Amino acid sequence: MALDNLRTAEALLSVRDLTVKAETDGTSRTILDGISFDLNPRQILSVIGESGSGKTVLARTLASWLPPPLRVTGGSVHFRGEDLIADPKFAKSLSGREIAYIGGNPAGALDPTMIVGAQLVEKLRAVRPDISKSDAHDKAIALLGAVKIPAPERRFHEYPFQYSGGMMQRAMIVDALISDPALLIADNITQPLDVTVAAQILKLMRELNSEFSTAILFICSSLPVACEAADEVMVLHEGKVVERQVPGELIARPQHAYTKDLIRELPTLWAEGKSEEAAPATRKQQAIMSVHGVAKHYETHGKSGRALVQAVRNVEFDVFPGDNFGIVGESGCGKSSLMRLLTGLERPDAGTIHFKGENVGQATPKRLRQLRRKFQLVLQDPYGSLPPQSSIGSILEEPLIIHKIGNRAERRERARAIMAEVGLPNNIYDRLPTGLSAGQRQRLNVGRAMILEPELLIMDETLSALDQTEQAKLLELFQRLQEEHGFTYIFISHDLTMVRQVCSRIAVMYLGETVEVAPNERLFFDPGHPYSRALLSAAPTLEKRRYSPEDCLLEGEPPSPIDLPKGCAFANRCPHAFDRCRMENPSLVLRGDHALAACFLND
Incomplete structure (x- = not known):
């Protein structure tokens, strides 16, 4: 749709020539430059653009939540005229009532000391003082059910830490909808989620849009997700609207060069294959890391007494030198718990983890510190994983100091060399990381891990907080570093498109177990487990899907890791389950060509 043909009839929200600037120390920088669009009732409009395009600033401006030094310097935002x-006073009165906002960090949005239901009731009675506590309670439970949170009456009384990532995001949708808003602003709400939960959230959003007649502004960094979610897609680039079309037209006939670049740079799932023969697993080598029968449980105490959370169980795989080994699965499947075991941050309760033949779980603290020179961890959060009061140079030098490597001059020289390798400018050595973008922060994290010249890098959702463009740049960096230094990578991720691009072999985890291990090509074209097919059916893509979401997409939550079923943990969500699945838990069996799957259907 051409920008000069924006619809104005029945517009709920009408934005004209909106300009926002950042003004600091006498300087001014334009963040939003003459933004204009309309949003009608019951319409979903996606806003897509790379990091720094102004998406979040737009969302916060419309929600009357624009922090200094940002300031609106021109234009208008009309809501119902x-x-x-x-x-501004009238705008503040609408915020949280008529105009609701959901961010992409649900874990930090609720008070961890209060049960979820009490917080929802408190929010509703704050914006609707006329409603009784009993009615607010009933409405909160009804909405928890509407967003498909299982057993809403019980979940009402649980604390935020007892919710999975997907359930937390649904709870935040309830928090936003509880005041019956006319406009919902969803700011990157699916980016931190795994593919199956994100697909459920998108489906849920459409249902709520239809049922509650709520207009939705959907801020997004993924073009496939933006197209799947919305009636129309608006493309932001350098603070300007460069294109707005319905999804089909946008993909088939993009008008702006930036949109064409976004489409061209999209990674594919099935259009291009990787050769199985290229996978290091097919060659006779000694594994750099071997994981066999690993299990980890955590003890909890509640009103019902002591209970064990079986976070990791029966995990099996080998990682070979030069391998790019992927680990994928839903939120709560045990990926992060496994990461802590692989890196020696915790010890397994059962099974063994060998790094170059040495048992990591039995290493003394001194020996474990020595081993960590050879395997390093790069975390997900580009903001929380860096000390804000330390300079970039001191962050890079710290591992060398801990391991007593080099003198002061040698450490500085090594740190500057690493900055050049990961693409950080030399002139920021003495600066704090505060002013760095998310992509630059992750480059710094990679540099901090690289400086010890490890043989194995463990990447825990390292790219999940970045947009498509930044992800592509970091993947290119990883490929170049691996060619130059011969690292082995373990990629822990919920992003199947990223795993498809870079991993030679992939392990699929479900409820603490490895249910499939297969070469890249085999997993994507011939998965051996129904759960793997469900993940692939939910992956955001503009390609024709090989697996139908209608046939494969999962509903509901996995069983509780405290109360595991007798048989296969996937049986209650599997469209192919039969009696044996509910009585026995299948083990990994060979499917040929170095592929393993834990499913009786392979018998």
Whole structure:
């Protein structure tokens, strides 16, 4: 749709020439430059653009939540005919009531000391003082059910830490919808989620849009997700609207060069294959890391007494030198718990983890510190994983100091060399990381891990917080570093498109177990487990899907890791389950060509 043909009839929200600037120390930088669009009732409009394009600033401006030094310097925002920019007091009165906002960090949005239901009731009674506590309670439970949280009456009384990532995001949708808003602003709400939960959230959003007549502004960093979610897609680039079309037209006939670049740079799942013969697993080598029968449980205490959370169980795989080994699965499947075991941060309760033949779980603290020179971890959060009060140079030098490597001059020289390798400018050595972008912060994290010249890098959701463009740049960096230094990588991720691009072999985890281990090509074209097919059916892509979401997409939550079923843990969600599945738990069996799957269907 051409920008000069924006619809104005029945517009709930009408934005005209909106300009926002960042003004600091006498300098001014334009963040949003003349933004104009309309949003009608019951319409879903996706806003897509790379990091720094102004998406989140737009969302916060419309929600009357624009922090200094950002300031609106021009234009208007009319909501039901009233100008929110001209009347900030009126705009504030709408925020959280008529205009609701959901961010992409649900874990940090609720008070961890209060049960979820009490917080929802408190929010509703704050915006609707006329409603009784009993009615607010009933409405909160009804909405928890509407967003498909299982057993809403019980979940009402649980604390945020007892919710999975997907359930937390649904709870935040309830928090936003509980005041019956006319406009919902969803800011990157699916980016931190795994593919099956994200697909459920998108489906849920459409249902709520239809049922509650709520207009939705959906801020997104993934073009496939943006197209799947919305009636129309608006493309932001360098603070300007460069294109707006319905998804089909946008993909078939993009008008702007930036949109064409976004489409061209999209990674594929099935259009291009990787050769199985190229996978290091097919060659006779000694594994650099071997994981066999690993299990980890955590003890919890509640009103019902002591209970064991079986976070990791029966995990089996080998990682070979030069391998790019992927680990994928839903939130709560045990990926992060496994990461802590692989890196020696915790010890397994059962099974063994060998690094170059040495048992990591039995290593003394001194020996474990020595081993960590050879395997390093790069975490997900580009903001929380860096000390904000330390300079970039001191962050890079710290591992060398801990391991007593080199003198001061040698450490500085090594740190500057690493900065050049990971693509950080030399002139920021003495600066704090505060001003770095998310992509630059992750480059710094990679540099901090690389400086010890490890043989194995463990990447725990390292790219999940970045947009498509930054992910592509970091993947290119990883490929170049691996060619130059011969690292072995373990990629822990929920992003199947990233795993498809870079991993030679992939392990699929479900409820703490490895249910499939296969070469890249085999997993994507011939998966051996129904759960793997469900993951592939939910992966965001513009390609024609090989696996239908209608046939494969999962509903509901996995069983509780505290109360595991007798048979296969996937049986209650599997469309192919039969009696044996509910009585026996299948083990990994060979499917040929170095592929393993734990499913009786392979018998």
